[in-house]
Amino acid sequence: MILLDHIHKSFGKTEVLHDVNLRVGEGEKVVILGPSGAGKSTAIRCVNGLETPSSGSVFLDGIEMTPKNRISLVRKHCAMVFQQFNLYPHMTAMKNITLALVKLQKMSRAEAEERANECLDIVGLREKAMSLPSQLSGGQQQRVAIARALATNRKVLLFDEPTSALDPEMQGEVLNVMLKLSHEHGKTMIIVTHEMGFAKQAADRIVFIDGGLVTVDSTPDAFFNDPPNERVKQFLSKVLY
Amino acid sequence: MSNGPFALWRWEMLWSDKAVIFDGFVTTLLISILALLFALLLGVIFGLLGTSDRKTLRMVNRVYVEFFQNIPLLVQVFFIYNAFPFLGMRWSSFMIGVLGVGIYHGAYVAEVVRAGIHSIPKGQFEAAKAQGFDYLQMMGYIVIPQTIKIILPPLTNQAVNLIKNTSVLATISGLDLMYQADSWASQGRLSYGPAYVVAGVLYFIICFPLASWARWYERRIKSREHIQLSDNAKDELMMMAEDVL
Numbered sequence: 378m379i380l381l382d383h384i385h386k387s388f389g390k391t392e393v394l395h396d397v398n399l400r401v402g403e404g405e406k407v408v409i410l411g412p413s414g415a416g417k418s419t420a421i422r423c424v425n426g427l428e429t430p431s432s433g434s435v436f437l438d439g440i441e442m443t444p445k446n447r448i449s450l451v452r453k454h455c456a457m458v459f460q461q462f463n464l465y466p467h468m469t470a471m472k473n474i475t476l477a478l479v480k481l482q483k484m485s486r487a488e489a490e491e492r493a494n495e496c497l498d499i500v501g502l503r504e505k506a507m508s509l510p511s512q513l514s515g516g517q518q519q520r521v522a523i524a525r526a527l528a529t530n531r532k533v534l535l536f537d538e539p540t541s542a543l544d545p546e547m548q549g550e551v552l553n554v555m556l557k558l559s560h561e562h563g564k565t566m567i568i569v570t571h572e573m574g575f576a577k578q579a580a581d582r583i584v585f586i587d588g589g590l591v592t593v594d595s596t597p598d599a600f601f602n603d604p605p606n607e608r609v610k611q612f613l614s615k616v617l618y
Numbered sequence: 619m620s621n622g623p624f625a626l627w628r629w630e631m632l633w634s635d636k637a638v639i640f641d642g643f644v645t646t647l648l649i650s651i652l653a654l655l656f657a658l659l660l661g662v663i664f665g666l667l668g669t670s671d672r673k674t675l676r677m678v679n680r681v682y683v684e685f686f687q688n689i690p691l692l693v694q695v696f697f698i699y700n701a702f703p704f705l706g707m708r709w710s711s712f713m714i715g716v717l718g719v720g721i722y723h724g725a726y727v728a729e730v731v732r733a734g735i736h737s738i739p740k741g742q743f744e745a746a747k748a749q750g751f752d753y754l755q756m757m758g759y760i761v762i763p764q765t766i767k768i769i770l771p772p773l774t775n776q777a778v779n780l781i782k783n784t785s786v787l788a789t790i791s792g793l794d795l796m797y798q799a800d801s802w803a804s805q806g807r808l809s810y811g812p813a814y815v816v817a818g819v820l821y822f823i824i825c826f827p828l829a830s831w832a833r834w835y836e837r838r839i840k841s842r843e844h845i846q847l848s849d850n851a852k853d854e855l856m857m858m859a860e861d862v863l
Contacts, residue, residue, distance in 0.1 A: 425748055452750035463745035467764050476759060477749045529749070 378403040378565060379424060379533065384433035386419055393419045394430070395589035403532065406559050406566045408580035408597075410573075412612060416589045417569045418537050424567065425455040425535060437533075452481055456526035460538040462518040464510040470497070470521045471506040474528045482529065496524035500554050516547030520554055527558070534558070536568040548572070555579065573616055577601055585609055623811035632812045635802060639813075642798025643820050649715035649794060650781045650824070656720030657780060661727025666757070668732035679728060686725035692786050694718055699790045711792040715784055723780045730776060734769035735761060767836070774832035778825045785821070795820055 379401040386394040393416045401407050409417045422428040423435055426447040435442040437454045464473050471493050478489035497503040500520035510518050519539060526534055536555065540548040552575050559566060559579035570576060576583060576597060583600040585593035593605050604610040620626070632639070668679035686694070698714050709717070738761050746756035788796035799817035803810045 427744055427747060448750055448752055451748065455748070455750075457745075457748040459741060459745065459748075461739075461741050463739075463741035465742065465745070465760055465764075467767075477751070480755060480759065481750055525749075535748075 378438055379567070380434075380436040381420065381423060382434045382436065384420070384423055384430045384435070386416070386423065386428060387431045393589055394423075397423075397433075397586070397589070397591055399584060399591060399594075401565060401567060403565055404562050406579055406581045407568070407584055408576040408582070409567065409569045409584045409586055410571075410576060410600075410612075411586040415586045417586050420586060421535050421537055421567055421569050424533070425451050425457055427457075454531055455533045455535060456529050456531045457535040457537065458519070458522050458526050458539045460541050462510070462515070462522045462542075464518055464522055464525070466510050469507050469509055470502065470513070470524075473510070473521060474525045477525075477529050492528050493524070496528045497521070499527060499557070500524045501550075514547060515543045516550045519543065519547075519551045523551070523554055523558075532563065533565045533567070536566065536570065538569050538571070540570065540572060571616065573601070573613075585612075587612075623809075624815075628807065628809035628812050631807065631809060632802070632816065635806075638798050638802050639795070639816060639820075642793065642795035642817075645712075645793050645798075646781070646784055646795040646821075647824065649712065649719070649784050649787070649792075650777075652716040653720040653723065653784065654777055654780055656716060657723040657727050657776070660721060660724030661731050664724065664728035665731025665735065668728060669735045679732065683725045683728055686722050687729075691719070691722050691783055692789065694722060695786055695790060711787055711790050714790065715787050715792055715794065719780060719784055719787075723776055723783070726776050726779070727773065730769050730772045731765070734765040734772075737768055738764050771832055771836055774828060778828055781824055781828075782821060 379399075381397050381399040384394050384397040385392065397416070397420050399407075399420070409421065411417050419428055423430055424437075426435070426442055429444070437450050440446065440450060442450055464470075465476070468476065471490065474493035474496060475484075475486070475489035478484045478492060479486060484492065494503055494506065497506055500523050502517060502520050502524065505513060505517060505521070510521070513521065523539075539555065540551050543551060552572060555566075555568070556575065556579055558564060566579075568576075568579070580597045583593070583595055583597050584591055585600070587608060593600065593609055595605060599605065600609065601613070604613055664679050664682050667675045668683070670676055670679075695714060695718050698709060698718050699711070702709060742760055742764065743756065746760045751759065784792075784794055785796035786792075787794045788800055791797060795817050799813040800810075803813040
């Protein structure tokens, strides 16, 4: 359902992605691991067109993404959760969630609010519906952002280091919500993270990106218990988990 | 009879001719409003161009802004007034006031708009794009509402500057407040003192409330945020206010 086909990406003279190939099937939970600056975020941002590959193609459901069809493809398939939450600060949690439902999916306000409440229930924040982002803790903001991503009912959820900006005590509440989502069969999830514990529990597949290349693509079991190469061993030994 | 610059009889003369000054005042107001609308229109368009991903569009913004900001308004106005007729374009002073002053201040408004949009975190644009909003929706629902709060004070400064700058029209028989005050004094008993004082007071009367209003508006937006409601939730705000009362 998602295919990154020979993706190269350069920023100026720096080549961040050398040749990334990745296929993610419907309903799969893929965790992308790798050292900082290896291109993990850039790769996931190519999936919804936030980055345009310098060469190579992105396919969603067999359709190649172009500048022209990017918006309609994204509307149909993708939602994203960011490291910095990126809630709209001038809107309540409720409004953050309903905006796309009302304006893009043409739901009535009542329908949208009902849907928003369902999603706020999933992340355990129904009582915060009328709060502004500035009144929520980081963890709560990220949970609202997850609810916002869920509400549009798109099949692919992209998580770009969703807990990296959070205090350790707030990471747990966000990871728990994500873990809960990972049990849903229909959702495809691609998650860039440094949370090894989460990766072990939630992932169907671990993809290791290093130096702009996918160097390992394996099951979590194999990845953690029997590291496929020295580079991964080295990486895992440096990460506490 | 005293011949001082502010002698009482000069004030009495001015009072009896007050209709002339009032005429100028109304003309200045009218030109200011129309020029301001024009400047806002140009400023928003060119400001948005200045935030474009495309280099050529950003260049268009730079050329417009740098050209009009770095040539004195007086030179521009004189050029339109005296040189345009040779190109077959004869604009009335009123037109020059609206269009000339509007274009000049549009460059400043464009800078305010551009800076305002740039002050919105990149993540806001990305969140909007990731949700599938197109450019106009992203700007209309997410970016501009946040920008307005930030740019309102500098925008008001521009409005005040614009009003004051319409006084250059006095040099091209603009029939504006400054022109009427000056020509009234020079054609009569040279009562420049009262004429200029009154003109100054009248400019102040328009500009000062404007600046005060902007300050008030800014505070109101901030306090509304403080009571924990987005400005998209006006209904809730009203209901809450009723509950409290």
